[in-house]
Amino acid sequence: MPPPPATHCSSSVVLARQTPPNNPVSAAARIAAARTAERSPTISAASRLAATPLTGELTTSVEPAAPAVVPAVPPHEQPQRTFAPKVCWEPEVQGVLEAALGAEKLAEISAALARPPLATCLRVNTMRTTVEDLLRRLPEAMTPEDAALLEANPAYQHPLLAGAVILPGTGPHPIDYACTGGREVIVGRKAGEAVMRGAHVFVPGLQAVSQGILAGDLVAVSIGLELPGSQRYAFTRGTVLGTENAARQVEKLGAAAHDRSHLFIGIGRAELNRTEFFQERGGVGITMLERVFRTPGCGGLLPGDFMLQNVCSLVTAQVLGPPPGARVLDMCAAPGGKTTAIAQLMNNQGEVIAFDRTHAKAAGVRRIAESFGLSIVKAYKMDATKALLEPPAAAAEPAVAVGAGAAGAAAAGAEAGEGAGEPAAAAAPVKLGRRGGVSLPPSATTLRRLERVAQARELRGQAPISSALVAAGQEAVTPGFPPASFDYVLCDAPCTALGLRPRLLHRQSLRELEQTATYQRKLLRVAVALLKPGGHLVFSTCTINPGENEGNVRWLLDTFPDMRLIPQSPRLGLPGLSGTVTLPDGSLQQLLSESEAALVQRFDPSAPLDTIGFFIAKFEKAAAA
Numbered sequence: 001m002p003p004p005p006a007t008h009c010s011s012s013v014v015l016a017r018q019t020p021p022n023n024p025v026s027a028a029a030r031i032a033a034a035r036t037a038e039r040s041p042t043i044s045a046a047s048r049l050a051a052t053p054l055t056g057e058l059t060t061s062v063e064p065a066a067p068a069v070v071p072a073v074p075p076h077e078q079p080q081r082t083f084a085p086k087v088c089w090e091p092e093v094q095g096v097l098e099a100a101l102g103a104e105k106l107a108e109i110s111a112a113l114a115r116p117p118l119a120t121c122l123r124v125n126t127m128r129t130t131v132e133d134l135l136r137r138l139p140e141a142m143t144p145e146d147a148a149l150l151e152a153n154p155a156y157q158h159p160l161l162a163g164a165v166i167l168p169g170t171g172p173h174p175i176d177y178a179c180t181g182g183r184e185v186i187v188g189r190k191a192g193e194a195v196m197r198g199a200h201v202f203v204p205g206l207q208a209v210s211q212g213i214l215a216g217d218l219v220a221v222s223i224g225l226e227l228p229g230s231q232r233y234a235f236t237r238g239t240v241l242g243t244e245n246a247a248r249q250v251e252k253l254g255a256a257a258h259d260r261s262h263l264f265i266g267i268g269r270a271e272l273n274r275t276e277f278f279q280e281r282g283g284v285g286i287t288m289l290e291r292v293f294r295t296p297g298c299g300g301l302l303p304g305d306f307m308l309q310n311v312c313s314l315v316t317a318q319v320l321g322p323p324p325g326a327r328v329l330d331m332c333a334a335p336g337g338k339t340t341a342i343a344q345l346m347n348n349q350g351e352v353i354a355f356d357r358t359h360a361k362a363a364g365v366r367r368i369a370e371s372f373g374l375s376i377v378k379a380y381k382m383d384a385t386k387a388l389l390e391p392p393a394a395a396a397e398p399a400v401a402v403g404a405g406a407a408g409a410a411a412a413g414a415e416a417g418e419g420a421g422e423p424a425a426a427a428a429p430v431k432l433g434r435r436g437g438v439s440l441p442p443s444a445t446t447l448r449r450l451e452r453v454a455q456a457r458e459l460r461g462q463a464p465i466s467s468a469l470v471a472a473g474q475e476a477v478t479p480g481f482p483p484a485s486f487d488y489v490l491c492d493a494p495c496t497a498l499g500l501r502p503r504l505l506h507r508q509s510l511r512e513l514e515q516t517a518t519y520q521r522k523l524l525r526v527a528v529a530l531l532k533p534g535g536h537l538v539f540s541t542c543t544i545n546p547g548e549n550e551g552n553v554r555w556l557l558d559t560f561p562d563m564r565l566i567p568q569s570p571r572l573g574l575p576g577l578s579g580t581v582t583l584p585d586g587s588l589q590q591l592l593s594e595s596e597a598a599l600v601q602r603f604d605p606s607a608p609l610d611t612i613g614f615f616i617a618k619f620e621k622a623a624a625a
């Protein structure tokens, strides 16, 4: 095997290899050097790579130098290293999308979906700070490297979205992988998608690695995709590339199954030796040093001052646009991004009732609202398809408002009841159960179990997912809401999420697409019923599937003659799809008329706006006669 080419980074690799991997002094020095590297203000590929743990301290270790290890994958087996992915669809789904969008457009969208949007969007908590103040403090809170990225591409306030700050990113950048000396790691699809959004590679995400990798080595990182129609990867997890075993696997499935040539996403530094990669259960396995996409990282900074939120979600909240004092229902609220955006737009005046299906999700919404100082949000564990309180069921069992706190169930229940104009029975303590389609509060056993889980999570240093629920102990209840309870309803429906980016594979079948659309109609029926005459309903999804979007708008308009589409502001998306789509069984799916299509917003991920795929429709219910 020839030595790696003599570039700045290949010589670095040689230096790194002179350090024995298991020497604790060296390991500590490596970590220190890595931290220094992370704090380095320089951002060029050269300086980042040169900043890997290659100090004199390392190379003067008292341990004898390890013998140089040759790159593991023979040159003829080394793939080309490029980045040009496209999302893969189930064939039937691809057929329907092509019929609706056109083959050329779908190809463009498929390429865009496989990349992350370049811009990061933050929603500033205007209850606590201002856009200007955040723009001033953010670089100080970032790592110097991220701050330097930000300085090169300054953040700005979005001209149309209140409280929105855009942090521009760049990419895809060509990367010279010569310095890796042929060493590589293959990561699973989800890990790869996370890396494209700025994560490092965690050990469970590793699929296959070159032989002979030592901690500190630079490696080319690529993504392995699942085999068509299967959850399995081409290489079994733990495969060592360049071995006979790997060659046998390639022979068995064919080279195409192992093709990752267009899925290289950057250069990283191994944090473990090859033999340790598949023994460890957690932790960072590869620290990414050079990425195909460069975006300044700001997750977890300045807690409570801003939230990462995509542009389309902010548009949705603003399109709903409830004024202060309004009574709003967010039917599918977790994790709470739009709920809190709406409450913020209302200047924390009025009431926002938020539902989600599980205690943990409702608790999460409550927690986020609290951390943003938004007291008008009341989060309930509630199946929104069962939230309509028809008069005969007025005394049915209650749903649970999570985290109502020490004020106690009765008080909080009364509070929810008053605002809703429900019968007095709604606020009274009611026998709990699952009958009447309303959810149970957690039993004492469940609460004890949750407490144990919370403690275990705390010990492991993980986020206390259930702790708000555990702490609450006492919960407010509501049995649901009578018809015409809300001025504004948001139905940000669970969907097939075919618009999320980056995604390299969508496994959903056509049947799942249809089932999801049907489920959304159940939610929309309740949404329409709970809306007051003259009230506004916003329906949104993060999918490009016309059946869930225009198809469901068509259904709603045909089913509820008192509902009509109305214009939206702001308008950043494109018009929706009009006409019909022929489904694989030969049936026709009706979409919108031209004039209806002009009223909805469809966000095309391949359009210059560079958002996720998203859809928004806004309806008005006819005023009472």
Ligand SMILES: C[S@@+](CC[C@H](N)C(=O)[O-])C[C@H]1O[C@@H](n2cnc3c(N)ncnc32)[C@H](O)[C@@H]1O
Binding pocket: 313, 331, 332, 333, 334, 335, 336, 337, 338, 339, 355, 356, 357, 358, 361, 382, 383, 384, 385, 492, 493, 494, 495
């Ligand atoms: C698209 S996500 C909502 C995102 C949220 N609106 C936001 O902006 O942060 C859909 C949510 O609907 C919830 N969901 C699904 N079915 C539901 C139901 N029947 N009732 C209430 N929530 C439901 C899911 O748990 C999921 O959290």
